[in-house]
Amino acid sequence: MDVVVQQTVNALALGGTYALLALGLAMVFSVLGLINFAHGELMTVTGYAMYFVLTAGLPFEIAVLVGIVAAIATAMLMERVAFRPVRNAGTATMLLTSFAVSTILHMLFQNLISARPKALPVPDWMIGALNIAGFDIGVIQLMSISATALLLFALTVFLRRSTLGIAMRAASLDFPVTRLMGINANMVISTAFAISGLLAGVAGVLWLAQRGSVDPLMGFLPVLKAFIAVVLGGLGSLSGAVLGGFTLAFIEVALRAFLPDDWLPFRESIALALVILLLLVRPEGLLGRKEAIR
Amino acid sequence: MSRSNWLKTTAMTAALAGAVFASGTAAAENFKVGYAGGFTGYLAPYDQPSLKGVQLAIDEINAAGGIGGTMPIELIVKDTRSDTAQAAVVAQELVDDGVSVMIVSCDVDPAVASGVIAQAAEIPSVSSCASTPTLPAAVGPYMFSNYTADNLQATVLASYAREQGLENAYVLLSRDTPYTEKLPEYFAEVFAAMGGNVVAVGEFTIGQQDFSAEVTNIKGLDPQPDVIMTAAYEPDFPAFLKQLRAAGITAQVLGSDGIDSPTTFGLGDVAEGVVFSNAGFPSEGSPLAAYEAAYEAKYGEPNDTVFTATGYDAMLVIAAAVEAAGSTDGAAIRDAWDNLENVQVATGTMTYKGQNRVPVRVVALNQVSGGERVHVGDFTPDPSQIPAP
Amino acid sequence: MSNEAALLSVEGLVVRYGAIEAVRGADLSVRQGEIVTLLGANGAGKSSILNAIMGLVPVAGGRVVLEGNDVGGEPPEKIVRRGMTLTPEGRRVFANLTVAENLSIGAATRRDRAEVEATRSDMLELFPILAERRDQLAGTLSGGEQQMLAIARSMMSQPKIVLLDEPSLGLAPQIVDTIFELIVRLRDRGATILLVEQNVELALEIADRGYVLASGAIALEGSARELSASGDVERAYMGAH
Ligand SMILES: Nc1ncnc2c1ncn2[C@@H]1O[C@H](COP(=O)(O)OP(=O)(O)O)[C@@H](O)[C@H]1O
Ligand SMILES: [Mg+2]
Numbered sequence: 001m002d003v004v005v006q007q008t009v010n011a012l013a014l015g016g017t018y019a020l021l022a023l024g025l026a027m028v029f030s031v032l033g034l035i036n037f038a039h040g041e042l043m044t045v046t047g048y049a050m051y052f053v054l055t056a057g058l059p060f061e062i063a064v065l066v067g068i069v070a071a072i073a074t075a076m077l078m079e080r081v082a083f084r085p086v087r088n089a090g091t092a093t094m095l096l097t098s099f100a101v102s103t104i105l106h107m108l109f110q111n112l113i114s115a116r117p118k119a120l121p122v123p124d125w126m127i128g129a130l131n132i133a134g135f136d137i138g139v140i141q142l143m144s145i146s147a148t149a150l151l152l153f154a155l156t157v158f159l160r161r162s163t164l165g166i167a168m169r170a171a172s173l174d175f176p177v178t179r180l181m182g183i184n185a186n187m188v189i190s191t192a193f194a195i196s197g198l199l200a201g202v203a204g205v206l207w208l209a210q211r212g213s214v215d216p217l218m219g220f221l222p223v224l225k226a227f228i229a230v231v232l233g234g235l236g237s238l239s240g241a242v243l244g245g246f247t248l249a250f251i252e253v254a255l256r257a258f259l260p261d262d263w264l265p266f267r268e269s270i271a272l273a274l275v276i277l278l279l280l281v282r283p284e285g286l287l288g289r290k291e292a293i294r
Numbered sequence: 295m296s297r298s299n300w301l302k303t304t305a306m307t308a309a310l311a312g313a314v315f316a317s318g319t320a321a322a323e324n325f326k327v328g329y330a331g332g333f334t335g336y337l338a339p340y341d342q343p344s345l346k347g348v349q350l351a352i353d354e355i356n357a358a359g360g361i362g363g364t365m366p367i368e369l370i371v372k373d374t375r376s377d378t379a380q381a382a383v384v385a386q387e388l389v390d391d392g393v394s395v396m397i398v399s400c401d402v403d404p405a406v407a408s409g410v411i412a413q414a415a416e417i418p419s420v421s422s423c424a425s426t427p428t429l430p431a432a433v434g435p436y437m438f439s440n441y442t443a444d445n446l447q448a449t450v451l452a453s454y455a456r457e458q459g460l461e462n463a464y465v466l467l468s469r470d471t472p473y474t475e476k477l478p479e480y481f482a483e484v485f486a487a488m489g490g491n492v493v494a495v496g497e498f499t500i501g502q503q504d505f506s507a508e509v510t511n512i513k514g515l516d517p518q519p520d521v522i523m524t525a526a527y528e529p530d531f532p533a534f535l536k537q538l539r540a541a542g543i544t545a546q547v548l549g550s551d552g553i554d555s556p557t558t559f560g561l562g563d564v565a566e567g568v569v570f571s572n573a574g575f576p577s578e579g580s581p582l583a584a585y586e587a588a589y590e591a592k593y594g595e596p597n598d599t600v601f602t603a604t605g606y607d608a609m610l611v612i613a614a615a616v617e618a619a620g621s622t623d624g625a626a627i628r629d630a631w632d633n634l635e636n637v638q639v640a641t642g643t644m645t646y647k648g649q650n651r652v653p654v655r656v657v658a659l660n661q662v663s664g665g666e667r668v669h670v671g672d673f674t675p676d677p678s679q680i681p682a683p
Numbered sequence: 684m685s686n687e688a689a690l691l692s693v694e695g696l697v698v699r700y701g702a703i704e705a706v707r708g709a710d711l712s713v714r715q716g717e718i719v720t721l722l723g724a725n726g727a728g729k730s731s732i733l734n735a736i737m738g739l740v741p742v743a744g745g746r747v748v749l750e751g752n753d754v755g756g757e758p759p760e761k762i763v764r765r766g767m768t769l770t771p772e773g774r775r776v777f778a779n780l781t782v783a784e785n786l787s788i789g790a791a792t793r794r795d796r797a798e799v800e801a802t803r804s805d806m807l808e809l810f811p812i813l814a815e816r817r818d819q820l821a822g823t824l825s826g827g828e829q830q831m832l833a834i835a836r837s838m839m840s841q842p843k844i845v846l847l848d849e850p851s852l853g854l855a856p857q858i859v860d861t862i863f864e865l866i867v868r869l870r871d872r873g874a875t876i877l878l879v880e881q882n883v884e885l886a887l888e889i890a891d892r893g894y895v896l897a898s899g900a901i902a903l904e905g906s907a908r909e910l911s912a913s914g915d916v917e918r919a920y921m922g923a924h
Binding site: 207 | 333334336338339342343350425449469494495496497501502503504506507508510511514528530531532533536537539540541542555556557559560561562564598599632
């Protein structure tokens with residue numbers, strides 16, 4: 001029983017980072033119909049920004065702030081420079097563009113910074129664990145859970161209460177009609193990218209604090225996981241992306257924790273099979289709409 | 295579409311133009327060495343540093359007039375983009391360019407892909423840092439290893455653990471690469487053969503970031519392990535270590551050369567006491583210390599990985615083989631290479647004679663102490679203890 | 684047929700989808716305070732005209748003049764800010780937003796909160812059912828209620844002119860009557876309306892003037908009375924097929 005509670009805490013912490021990433025991906029998808037495969041590179045940008053700030057001898061807190069701001073700025077820049085010019089060229093073109101952006105960023109990181117990982121030391125207080133009622137909760141785990149809760153709460157308030165937030169939800173349902181409400185398409189899309197940058201930046205800080213280094217290709221795997229989470233939750237559904245992130249984390253942690261040793265080599269395939277099974281039962285995803293309202 | 299393609303093409307061309315060049319002047323009696331490496335993509339962290347070491351060695355050799363003082367080396371570099379199919383294509387191009395020796399990628403799959411092309415053309419080839427001991431046998435008599443083999447490293451680590459009186463081992467492996475899978479398996483084999491008890495073997499996926507499930511499992515083990523061994527490297531090793539220590543597990547942690555990186559030394563308290571193996575320790579007055587100084591002089595920054603040094607080693611071995619052969623003929627070089635003994639390289643000495651093209655070289659153990667590297671010792675295990683590949 | 688008094692005039696409008704020319708040089712105009720109806724069979728090009736006027740599809744030729752300004756080629760969000768809006772075919776309310784949120788977003792272009800609240804109470808008075816359903820998700824409303832919400836949402840921006848695309852589509856006859864009564868009431872409160880319909884009889888009953896579109900071109904135009912009196916409308920319809 002205790003182990004189950006402990007592993008649940010573990011899954012919640014992991015699910016938090018998945019959820020943040022997936023939500024960012026879903027945010028952009030919902031307004032643009034684009035799965036931005038360069039999303040993971042935003043985490044890498046956060047990492048390098050932190051690295052440069054720390055190398056300059058500034059405190060860790062400043063590095064975190066600069067890292068997150070860098071991710072937001074990069075996301076908005078990506079939209080302005082790469083995606084806006086091809087926005088009307090169809091989703092396939094935009095998808096290819098996002099691959100190109102990702103590849104170009106990899107090359108820039110590898111050739112202008114280093115192909116080798118750069119160390120990103122985190123303060124010792126982040127590495128410890130708290131023992132609460134007999135359960136270990138790592139400080140980073142705790143930060144992950146609380147940052148996710150905080151961001152999801154803030155984002156919910158923004159999406160429910162502010163006109164721009166309501167406009168973003170409307171845009172995710174029917175973009176042309178949202179424009180008929182007098183809402184500026186560029187504004188909505190730019191905001192979606194900014195939010196996706198914020199979420200990727202925060203997820204990036206949490207991820208980087210665990211791994212202790214930044215390297216050019218580190219964004220690839222997280223964006224893959226986030227993509228699975230988004231599809232699992234239902235493409236275009238924001239709450240679905242969050243649910244998909246947590247579901248994926250629970251599946252992964254449960255398999256790694258409770259699978260018999262002989263089965264361990266197949267845990268990734270079993271996890272994917274479970275995801276596919278869920279999608280067979282609910283092809284539109286956990287919270288996806290049955291059909292697009294267009 | 296056309297715009298993004300244009301960008302992509304331009305960026306790639308620029309990157310390749312940076313990587314493809316020849317050093318030395320193209321005279322008739324130049325000795326041509328080809329390098330088919332993954333200078334972009336996932337192998338760049340290994341092949342880029344190797345290339346830097348190779349270039350440093352060539353600079354030094356050519357400054358002294360070339361191999362044997364008379365034959366300058368010309369290096370032809372081609373990028374495989376870390377793609378196995380491209381590794382074969384690029385190797386064929388190098389054969390067509392008339393290279394006499396080929397250096398291939400650090401990862402086994404592209405190394406084999408390039409190696410079989412060189413083998414067919416009867417050109418000796420060497421992987422600067424692939425550590426799988428079966429690689430030369432998999433390709434054929436023209437393929438050589440350069441780097442410390444996994445089974446050798448594992449044996450040194452296991453002997454050390456037993457000598458420290460450690461009894462119960464937990465081993466964490468990943469089946470994603472031969473390195474992360476086999477090295478811990480060799481360790482478990484030797485550790486058990488030396489009377490130790492392997493309590494459990496855990497598995498991870500490269501890049502999984504979250505090790506909380508594995509750590510919770512380790513906490514539940516009986517008996518508790520007093521030594522934990524893994525060949526995980528960045529980003530997995532730091533994440534695993536942090537979560538392990540956060541859970542209050544204090545067992546001795548043993549790692550392999552993959553964690554020989556500034557990241558490990560930047561981890562702070564959690565890394566304290568970690569012991570890892572690698573290809574050499576730059577003690578005062580050692581050839582490796584001299585190498586590090588030369589590296590910094592050429593590149594303007596300190597060397598941050600042993601892969602530059604082993605690239606340098608590979609080039610020195612090639613030069614030694616050519617000089618011993620007294621010929622640029624592939625078969626002659628191959629035979630001379632296979633009989634090299636005690637070649638002085640940056641990390642120590644290397645011997646190929648009688649080793650089936652997998653060199654004997656020293657394994658150094660290092661300990662992390664106060665964020666610094668402390669030399670535990672250099673080891674050359676008894677061949678009878680090394681598990682068969 | 685440029686008309687000095689026209690609030691909106693469309694001159695020689697051409698709309699293309701790839702090789703298909705859906706609208707081939709249509710002219711029409713709407714004066715302040717009028718209900719003008721644009722009739723035509725399915726596929727005649729009615730929606731294409733409205734969408735082109737609003738900037739939702741590109742104007743391939745001709746002009747769209749609103750209050751003397753050529754707005755052809757401007758994006759929809761800009762045209763809405765100029766005081767013209769469209770209630771699209773099929774209603775297209777934001778299904779996962781509440782009724783109240785749908786109305787709020789309709790007023791996204793307006794800054795003065797007090798004035799927005801005034802318009803909102805106005806609309807809730809005109810469409811009392813929406814007041815009852817305030818906090819319900821729009822997707823759960825009936826078809827007629829959704830149509831009312833779509834119209835009310837358009838009115839929230841206080842437009843000078845509203846384009847209504849087939850408000851009767853798919854609704855039961857009594858509901859259609861209610862909707863048309865509401866349209867008349869909107870006009871009585873000062874709105875100007877361009878009404879696209881397939882329900883010829885009802886449309887001509889409430890309209891001042893009408894146009895009949897066949898195969899992308901205006902086949903017939905006149906006052907509503909003339910058009911209903913002559914049998915020409917039916918003939919023009921037939922000509923479309
Ligand atoms: N987005 C589109 N792409 C291609 N053809 C279209 C598109 N929209 C409408 N059409 C075509 O244009 C013609 C006019 O359509 P439409 O304007 O919707 O007519 P109406 O509203 O009068 O029924 C039809 O032949 C229709 O098939
Ligand atoms: Mg229509």
